[in-house]
Amino acid sequence: MPASVTTLRVRYAETDKMGVVYYANFLVWFEVARTDLLRSLGWSYREMEIAGVSLPVIEAHCEYRRPARYDDEIEVRTEGQMVSAVRMKFSYTVMRRDDGSVAADGYTVHAAVNPEGRPCRLPERIRQVFA
Numbered sequence: 001m002p003a004s005v006t007t008l009r010v011r012y013a014e015t016d017k018m019g020v021v022y023y024a025n026f027l028v029w030f031e032v033a034r035t036d037l038l039r040s041l042g043w044s045y046r047e048m049e050i051a052g053v054s055l056p057v058i059e060a061h062c063e064y065r066r067p068a069r070y071d072d073e074i075e076v077r078t079e080g081q082m083v084s085a086v087r088m089k090f091s092y093t094v095m096r097r098d099d100g101s102v103a104a105d106g107y108t109v110h111a112a113v114n115p116e117g118r119p120c121r122l123p124e125r126i127r128q129v130f131a
Contacts, residue, residue: 002129004037006076007097010068021068026104027060030092033076034108037090041129053123055088055110062106066096073097082130085121086112 006029014025035045048055068074077093087109094104114120121127 001079001081002037002041003077003079004033004040006033006036006078008032008074008076010070010072010074012070015070019070021072021103023062023064026062026064026094026106027108029074029076029094030060030062030078030090030106030108033078033092034080034090037078037080043125048123051123052115053120054113054115056113057108058087058111059109060106061108062104064104065102068094068096068103074103080130082122082127083109085127086119088112088122088126088130 008029010021014021016022038044038048045055073096075095075097077095079091081089081091083089089107089109091107092105093102095102112120112122
């Protein structure tokens, strides 16, 4: 399975009043990591959209294990896999670098759609990499 690691540092704006990362920011980090994975494989979202394919999220799941806090250095480990010719699933593990503890893990499922919003086959180059 193709995989990547994205490193982030928790910004103050990503935390709540208690200094803990606000839960929705994990989904933002999933997007950053997913984009990094695709870019590492030689294909950016921009190139994909120019080629007429978008990957909207059709399902998202996140389990929160331990809090991440302001200024923590975070690693998001991402793996991608084909679900079908028109769907992909990305799995994420968010870890604090200082102690290796898992802050959260989850996944997103994406459908390939054309510019009219209709399902379409994923491009051959993506199917080959994630097969």
